[in-house]
Amino acid sequence: MSAYHPLTSEEAITLAQRLPGVFSENAVLNCREIGDGNLNLVFHVTTENSAESIIIKQAVPYAKVVGESWPLSLERARIERQSLEIQHRLCPDFVPKVFAYSDELAYTIMEDLSQYTIMRKGLIDGITYPRFAEHIGQFLAKTLFYTSDLGMNQQEKKELAGRYVNPDLCKITEDLIFEDPYRSSANNSYSDSIEDEAEALRNDIPLHFEVALLREKFLTHSQALLHGDLHTGSIFVTPESTKMIDPEFAYFGPMGFDIGAVIGNLLLNYASQPGWNQSNEDLTLREERLLEMVKDVWNHFESSFRSLWNKDLVDEMSRTPGYQDHYLTEVLRDATGFAGCKMIRRIVGLSHVADIDGIENDMARETAQRKALAVGKNLVRHHRNIGTVDDLLKLVHLATTEIGVSI
Secondary structure, eight states, X not given: OOOOOOOOHHHHHXXXXXXXXXXXXXXXXXXXXXXXXXXXXXXXXXXXXXXXXXXXXXXXXXXXXXXXXXXXXXXXHHHHHHHHHHHHHHOTTSSOOEEEEETTTTEEEEEOOTTSEEHHHHHHXXXXXXXXXXXXXXXXXXXXXXXXXXXXXXXXXHHHHHTTOOHHHHHHHHHHHHTGGGSOOTTOOOOGGGHHHHHHHXXXXXXXXXXXXXXXXXXXXXXXXXXXXXXXXXXXEOSSOEEEOOOTTOEEEOHHHHHHHHHHHHHHHHHHGGGTOSOHHHHHHHHHHHHHHHHHHHHHHHHHHHHHHHHHOOOGGGGSTTHHHHHHHHHHHHHHHHHHHHHHHHHHSSSOOHHHHTOOSHHHHHHXXXXXXXXXXXXXXXXXXXXXXXXXXXXXXXXXHHTTOOO
């Protein structure tokens, strides 16, 4: 019989007290349940003066955003914990340290990042993160290269992939990103003011074709171990440091999905900017900075990935001249399409983003929603034709120009 049960704050404190070398001897600990939104319990355990602290994250057997009618396997807690351990081994500067865990109780005890800001909030507030593109580029390059057939023994990769079968959470992605926005679904959520946009999505057969191609990639293209949900709410930042959290959607899939998630969320913030800025000068600077960040994310990833390929490639056939260029062009095309899908689902699907929903003015919010949809659809429609990241940015500019939104 399973010992699983949701932890109480008192139990969380007891677990924290048992950790060797984390809290001072005889420290008095406090705990509060802070939640993480949709899927888990999260406890913040601190000393009275907050000098020492940890996070305890526990999976619950259903999706909190819906309720017990949407059951989920607790196996995702093991997948998340092992992903954090792999990512920390490959990128110790960019991933919180795991202190302890219980697969039976589905919890992980990890480094506290309270001194960091959730990147989504920071971008809304207009904070600049000059090292983010470099950091995320390195993180993506190392975690994707070293868990792919390029950077690890192919048989060992197959064995590892078998431990990352994640059907419950992949099903969420498959439905919410690649299906629900393009049909009438009880999961969809949007205001009446953009019903015309939602109807257009349901009736756009050429767009459906491109989404179907991307969905096929997500279902079948097991290139590398993905984070699986790498949006700006899963990234903690300071101007000098970056940490990636919450890889519970991890599975072996197409590299472009993680890269596209980052790019898509930066572009959602880009689409929201007129709703947060009264000054035209500030607006222009922020929009330009976000588009430059998109470009830099790809360029840092590509540069790091090529360097790892040239240094640590284990697959001899991949040394064939021209193959590296072809491989990375395909990853960029995938990333572009997945970025578009991510943007579309965040406007008409189940779970939105504060970048846009947080805009108080109704007209400005609707403008941002339409702008995000225009950009997202353009990226999806034309993702197979791009060759450089500048081509991606041209699609962004064309989409905003066509709907008459000044950039």
